[in-house]
Amino acid sequence: MTTNNQPQGIDVSHYQGAVDWKKVKAAGIAFAYAKATDGNTYTDPQFHTNWQGIQAAGILRGAYHFYETNDDPVSQANNFINAVGSLAANDLAPVVDIEIFKGNYGSNSVAANLQIWLDTVEKALGRTPMIYTGPSFWNQTINTDFSKYPLWVAEYGVAAPKIPFGWSTYNFWQYSQSGSVDGVTGSVDLDVFLGTL
Template sequence: MANNATVQGIDVSHYQGTVNWTAVKNAGIGYAFAKATDGNTYVDTQFQTNWAGIKAAGLLRGAYHFYESNDDPVTQANNFIKTVGSLATGDLPPVIDIEAYKGDFGSTTLVANVQTWLNTVEQALGCTPMIYTGPSFWNQYMNNSFSRYALWVAQYGVTQPKLPNGWSKWTFWQNSESGTVAGVTGNVDTDIFAGSMADLQAFARNK
């Protein structure tokens, strides 16, 4: 991929309220991720509205699950799968957001449980998931055996993000949690895709 080719995106949850997705697209945003679920049972109250609205506006869309380390990974995966339903052609890969540690579930480690979530979602949705994380969290609690998954790294205030153990490149970079984008009330997370729009479309189709 060309180093100077990037696509701007955002990620949202119910904290952003109602988003005007047409205005977001007109602001030059090419894609958006929406929070779908959290833990065993929580479903984001804005997910279905965002999921439909992102697509209707002509943006590429992705869904993410906030992983709770002390909840059952299979129950969490099934909560996400049930909420998203299925992925349409051109949707971005599903995402596990792993950034908090509250202890392990059962007798298995966080590393093993995250792998169980990834396997369960991949089998159900027919698409290899992505991993969202921050380098310091990942390097403390996880290991370098997840490089087959595309990386969405979170790090702010730097010109290039640090890569967590196991990865040689990032695919998405959440570079701010306080961005301003037309169509969104208040601050919003902003993201960069490492490639052109054609690269992004190919990545979305390559499930």
């Protein structure tokens, strides 16, 4: 499983409600990702509160977008860009969370549309985005080499995650969706960074 000397993190959305980020920091959490947007128009109602709270507590912060495969990738990218605004120098890479197939937008493949999202966000925010996905979803639905992007892999109950097609390793691993961290009500996703602060 994870080792304690690797930086530990969590990721949150409105499902976690109000988070006490000072307590989260005191619990040893080094980084946190907050859900910013979903699809073409949705902004997470807790995003701006979390975004400011994470930074104020001295935790490294990142923002993620939940990608809808049947929505316009440019509209989705702009939704995310508008919510985040701009990134500070020490903010983590922006993330696209792609894990569910709901049909395809337009005549492009899912992979081609995903590339449009990545290009649009990178151009606007000046940072290479990271891809969050699960190995079985990725291999069944996309199965294209996106290894020039960092990988955040989700897999639970295993000693080490399977690596989706195209990558040789991961950067972040979401290893639990039912974690407990002081400052967060209820369960929360637990993550680890393969590296050092």
